[in-house]
Amino acid sequence: MEVLLMRFLQTADWHLGRKLHGFDLQAEQQAAFEQIEQIALTEKVDGIILAGDIYDRSLPAEQTVDLANQMLQRLNLTDHLPLYAIAGNHDSASRLATGTPWFSSTGFYLHTQLAEAFRPIELPDVQLFLLPYFEPFAAQQYFKDDSLQHLDQAMAAVIKKMKQQFAPNKKHLLVGHFFAAGSTQTASETQLTVGGLAAVPTDLLADFDYVALGHLHNRNALQAEKIRYSGSLLKFSLSEVQQKKGVLLLDTDTLQPEFREIKPLHDLHELTTEFTELLDPKFYRQQPRADFFGITLTDQKPIPNVLARLREIYPKIVALQRTADYGTLFDDQQQSQQFLQRDPLLILQDFYQQVANEELSRSQLSWAKKALQTVREESKA
Amino acid sequence: MEVLLMRFLQTADWHLGRKLHGFDLQAEQQAAFEQIEQIALTEKVDGIILAGDIYDRSLPAEQTVDLANQMLQRLNLTDHLPLYAIAGNHDSASRLATGTPWFSSTGFYLHTQLAEAFRPIELPDVQLFLLPYFEPFAAQQYFKDDSLQHLDQAMAAVIKKMKQQFAPNKKHLLVGHFFAAGSTQTASETQLTVGGLAAVPTDLLADFDYVALGHLHNRNALQAEKIRYSGSLLKFSLSEVQQKKGVLLLDTDTLQPEFREIKPLHDLHELTTEFTELLDPKFYRQQPRADFFGITLTDQKPIPNVLARLREIYPKIVALQRTADYGTLFDDQQQSQQFLQRDPLLILQDFYQQVANEELSRSQLSWAKKALQTVREESKA
Numbered sequence: 001m002e003v004l005l006m007r008f009l010q011t012a013d014w015h016l017g018r019k020l021h022g023f024d025l026q027a028e029q030q031a032a033f034e035q036i037e038q039i040a041l042t043e044k045v046d047g048i049i050l051a052g053d054i055y056d057r058s059l060p061a062e063q064t065v066d067l068a069n070q071m072l073q074r075l076n077l078t079d080h081l082p083l084y085a086i087a088g089n090h091d092s093a094s095r096l097a098t099g100t101p102w103f104s105s106t107g108f109y110l111h112t113q114l115a116e117a118f119r120p121i122e123l124p125d126v127q128l129f130l131l132p133y134f135e136p137f138a139a140q141q142y143f144k145d146d147s148l149q150h151l152d153q154a155m156a157a158v159i160k161k162m163k164q165q166f167a168p169n170k171k172h173l174l175v176g177h178f179f180a181a182g183s184t185q186t187a188s189e190t191q192l193t194v195g196g197l198a199a200v201p202t203d204l205l206a207d208f209d210y211v212a213l214g215h216l217h218n219r220n221a222l223q224a225e226k227i228r229y230s231g232s233l234l235k236f237s238l239s240e241v242q243q244k245k246g247v248l249l250l251d252t253d254t255l256q257p258e259f260r261e262i263k264p265l266h267d268l269h270e271l272t273t274e275f276t277e278l279l280d281p282k283f284y285r286q287q288p289r290a291d292f293f294g295i296t297l298t299d300q301k302p303i304p305n306v307l308a309r310l311r312e313i314y315p316k317i318v319a320l321q322r323t324a325d326y327g328t329l330f331d332d333q334q335q336s337q338q339f340l341q342r343d344p345l346l347i348l349q350d351f352y353q354q355v356a357n358e359e360l361s362r363s364q365l366s367w368a369k370k371a372l373q374t375v376r377e378e379s380k381a
Numbered sequence: 382m383e384v385l386l387m388r389f390l391q392t393a394d395w396h397l398g399r400k401l402h403g404f405d406l407q408a409e410q411q412a413a414f415e416q417i418e419q420i421a422l423t424e425k426v427d428g429i430i431l432a433g434d435i436y437d438r439s440l441p442a443e444q445t446v447d448l449a450n451q452m453l454q455r456l457n458l459t460d461h462l463p464l465y466a467i468a469g470n471h472d473s474a475s476r477l478a479t480g481t482p483w484f485s486s487t488g489f490y491l492h493t494q495l496a497e498a499f500r501p502i503e504l505p506d507v508q509l510f511l512l513p514y515f516e517p518f519a520a521q522q523y524f525k526d527d528s529l530q531h532l533d534q535a536m537a538a539v540i541k542k543m544k545q546q547f548a549p550n551k552k553h554l555l556v557g558h559f560f561a562a563g564s565t566q567t568a569s570e571t572q573l574t575v576g577g578l579a580a581v582p583t584d585l586l587a588d589f590d591y592v593a594l595g596h597l598h599n600r601n602a603l604q605a606e607k608i609r610y611s612g613s614l615l616k617f618s619l620s621e622v623q624q625k626k627g628v629l630l631l632d633t634d635t636l637q638p639e640f641r642e643i644k645p646l647h648d649l650h651e652l653t654t655e656f657t658e659l660l661d662p663k664f665y666r667q668q669p670r671a672d673f674f675g676i677t678l679t680d681q682k683p684i685p686n687v688l689a690r691l692r693e694i695y696p697k698i699v700a701l702q703r704t705a706d707y708g709t710l711f712d713d714q715q716q717s718q719q720f721l722q723r724d725p726l727l728i729l730q731d732f733y734q735q736v737a738n739e740e741l742s743r744s745q746l747s748w749a750k751k752a753l754q755t756v757r758e759e760s761k762a
Contacts, residue, residue, distance in 0.1 A: 058443075062476065065476055069475075069480075073482055092443055094446045095446055095479075097450060098480055099450075099480020101458055103483050105486050
């Protein structure tokens with residue numbers, strides 16, 4: 001028997017148009033895209049699997065539409081790479097469907113509707129089932145079966161129908177965009193209904209030789225040999241700060257995906273230290289200050305104008321927090337009790353003194369007294 | 382010399398997603414589309430010219446995207462009709478550009494950027510220049526010439542460059558979406574800067590054998606033999622109530638377009654009469670009451686709850702106005718003067734009596750007196 005071999009590059013969750021705490025990521029996404037293209041060309045892949053969430057939102061801005069159009073045209077029309085793509089939950093299936101019937105003429109398959117999932121893409125040694133993100137309601141309509149209330153029920157019906165199309169002499173690959181049971185989530189994914197109803201049990205997927213998934217941004221969220229998330233291209237939250245991002249290379253003979261790292265144009269870091277150290281040239285000259293930072297201050301005292309002062313050194317701070325809050329300002333329970341029993345006006349005077357380096361004026365003091373009096377009366381009422 | 386002949390259907394200004402004073406027009410647009418398709422197939426046209434404003438807005442709703450996608454797929458992929466289309470000022474060039482590089486494989490040409498206008502579509506006997514809507518700023522950038530401040534200047538540069546591509550043995554057709562000088566506007570088009578700066582003088586277009594235009598909704602807005610608007614598919618305002626809507630059929634040998642009417646699913650009518658007649662079964666049974674109506678009441682007196690009462694008979698009233706206002710309630714200047722000299726409180730009492738069929742109560746009278754007193758004091762102040 002002839003041995004056929006195809007090589008795919010697996011990616012997902014580009015989330016074009018996404019911002020990181022207000023910072024535009026277009027340049028980051030462009031840089032990551034160029035690395036994907038480079039890997040695809042160097043590794044001579046036979047196609048790119050793009051498992052959903054091309055866009056970050058159903059109504060992308062015009063410049064984001066331009067960016068996505070350029071990327072997809074580049075890969076398919078300039079580089080002549082086949083694309084096997086699906087809509088994710090962040091994409092608008094309707095908007096993404098624009099033009100799709102024309103795309104297959106150049107080997108660009110983009111499925112946006114459940115009904116399209118049951119015509120596999122027939123390749124020499126594999127059948128590729130492209131299953132777009134769908135809600136149980138879509139499966140109810142498609143199968144005319146109101147009992148498909150939850151995702152696991154709907155997915156069982158979908159996979160049963162797919163298996164009827166299985167060609168016996170080929171391998172069977174599924175491309176999907178869902179939460180596979182047993183995986184864990186990070187903060188940058190849209191909150192899902194956890195607890196099984198909105199998750200797909202991995203044993204449902206057992207008849208596929210490989211499942212290429214999008215949806216979760218941590219490529220290690222699921223520990224299953226033949227069911228793999230590529231993860232997102234970029235770090236979208238501080239909870240992903242330790243993750244390496246990248247794509248998977250998959251040969252159809254072994255179906256053992258190999259991870260290829262994508263280096264961020266600007267990485268995301270966490271710093272936990274004191275304010276004075278952050279402003280110390282000996283410290284900050286060691287930092288990649290053009291990158292994104294999440295900063296946690298260990299200081300116990302208030303720091304006036306703290307964010308503006310830090311941004312002079314670290315322009316792209318995406319989050320700023322303190323290890324100390326009023327509950328942890330004191331060493332023990334007794335000190336904390338004493339604090340809470342003090343006159344609020346005295347606490348305010350202390351605070352102002354620390355922040356502004358001067359005493360409250362007579363009129364400020366008078367205003368504060370009146371405000372506190374009002375609060376006391378209202379809390380009695 | 383061999384005589385070649387092509388036949389085009391010319392249409393424009395579909396404005397998918399548009400509402401008529403709050404009433405959805407999707408069914409109307411679908412019905413009009415089906416007539417276009419029927420004409421195209423019956424007349425065996427060789428292509429459809431779609432001169433811009435496919436969508437009514439740059440950010441169409443998902444269901445409108447579905448509708449447009451279905452229509453364009455139907456014509457090009459099911460009916461195998463070539464499409465020659467451009468973006469209009471209501472379309473988003475970026476969003477409309479999605480997928481366009483793939484479309485030409487099936488003879489669907491959709492130009493959205495000025496730069497695309499200079500590669501004519503080469504047909505046996507004609508060159509078709511597809512010029513999308515553009516702003517002078519785009520021409521400044523394209524030609525690297527800041528002096529192109531106004532549309533006529535920009536268009537002169539565009540046409541000069543197009544003429545460099547003219548093949549001597551072919552006819553030269555231009556498809557555009559702009560306001561040609563000498564034409565008149567109706568209320569349903571977006572307000573334009575009139576006065577020449579934003580209009581294209583027709584003599585600039587003289588070297589084309591035919592110019593197929595979109596933008597103006599009245600197909601007779603411009604009286605020029607070789608420069609023709611097809612007009613919109615539907616009546617979008619009461620000012621268009623007398624217009625016939627439709628498409629043009631154009632043979633490339635004669636270039637004498639022939640109008641084909643599109644019958645509205647529900648037409649738009651104007652009624653000018655008295656309230657009692659509108660509610661008279663002998664009258665309204667003669668009316669196509671499922672249609673859209675603009676109603677002008679000739680009554681001199683107030684009519685309580687007038688719109689709701691009329692909508693019981695005519696559900697799709699898109700506008701309601703009166704021939705009579707306070708200035709025309711009286712036959713002559715003298716009566717009008719007398720009216721204005723009356724005590725406002727007496728006018729109010731009369732009005733309430735007519736509307737509510739009862740006298741003002743004591744407390745209502747007291748409230749009205751106070752309100753009038755306040756107004757008098759404020760107008761003195």
